[in-house]
Amino acid sequence: MKVLKKHNRNPLTQSGFSVIELMISISLGLLVLLAVLEIFSASMQGVHLQNNFSRVQENGRLATELIVRDIRGADYWGCIDDISEISNHLDTSPSSGYNPSILPTAGHAINGQNDVTSQTISSVNVIDNTDILTLRGATSISGVKINAPMSATDETIQVSISNSIPQGHVILISDCREADLFSNTEQTTSTNAQIGHAVGTLSTGIDNVSSNLSHTYGEDAQILSPYTKVYFIGENNSSSNSLYRADNGVANELVRGVNNLQLMYGEDTSGDGSINIFTATPTDIDQVLSIRVSITAESGDNAQGTSLERTYNTTANIRNRTLQ
Incomplete structure (x- = not known):
């Protein structure tokens, strides 16, 4: 029978990592860890950069699209092509409100202010050395159509209507002869199917001083709602900059991260229907056919140290002037 011998292990004869080997191993491990951290940091910076690029692109394009869309639709008053042809029946006294x-009676469908300083619009501080753009026009009221011609200038307007028009709402009625501006005096337009323009005291809105329109309107006339839109760069509640639009005197923040708005006006100086010059200060604003918009947007990610800024330029025609 084979007997297995037991070998005694002397602790003094056992070997392991030396201090030098251990230090080298730790150093190599730290180098590998640092390399991994560098790759991770570079990857995260790339992600932040891509996100900021996407953000600044989104801000710039959205801001540009909003302004361009309203420029194209400005100076529309139905069939008439001149704001001076609108007859105003509203009470213009200071006590009437x-x-x-914010009404077509301001005189111009388009106004611009170049490099303004120390201005406030609807309690919002406008950023100095930026431009302000004012656009006026009128939009159709959905679901409203005249269904019977007027027989007298003081007669209520018979309409087919799907939604009620509030009493005191300012209305523009327009055909190819002229247009009239007045407050609706009917309280239940959807029930009565008519729009009024009587003289009297309204609980809300501006009173009419005359009930007689400029002429009788037929079924081809349009019922419109006039508007005034003012675009500007203002300081938001986070002490950064935003694109604002004041709709009929009420300012609304549209796009954050927009630092600058600059405008150039394409003017027909020769009267031949073509643009002869682009200028920041046109001599006749009523001869402006297009507007060149320059928007500067930023990502706003200053905490990461990778804030991006980019300027977007585009030119929009005022269709209601160029298509006449």
Whole structure:
């Protein structure tokens, strides 16, 4: 029978990592870890950069699209092509709440202010050395159509209507002869199917001083709602900059991360229907046919140290002037 011998292990004869080998191993491990951290950091910076690029692109394109869309639709008053052809029946006295700057009676469908300083619009501080653009026009009221011609200038307007028009709402009625601006005096337009323009005291809105329109309107006339839109760069509640639009005197923040708005106006100086010059200060604003918009947008990610800024330029025609 084979007997297995037991070998005694002397602790003094056992070997392991030396201090030097251990230090080398730790150093190599740290180098590998640092390399991994560098790759991770570079990857995260790339992600932040891509996100910021996407953000600044989104801000710039959205801001540009909003302004361009309203420029194209400005100066529309139905069939008439001149704002001066609108007859105003509203009470213009100061006590009535009448504000000419937000109505067609301001005199121009388009106004621009170049490199403004120390201005406030609807309690929002406008950023110095930026431009302000004011656009006026009228939009159709959905679901409203005249279904019977007027027989007298003081007669209520018979309409087919799917939604009620509030009493005191300012209305523009327009055909190819002329247009009239007045407050609706009917309280239940959807029930009565008519729009009024009587003289009297309204609980809300601006009173009419005359009930007689400029002429009788037929079924081909349009019922429109006039508007005034003012674009500007303002300081938001986070102490950064945003694109704002004041709709009929009420400012609304549209796009954050927009730092600058600059405008150039394409003017027909020769009267031949073509643009002869682009200028920041046109001599006749009523001869402006297009507007060149320059928007500067930023990502706003200053905490990561990778904030991006980019300028977007585009030119929009005022269709209601160029297509006449």
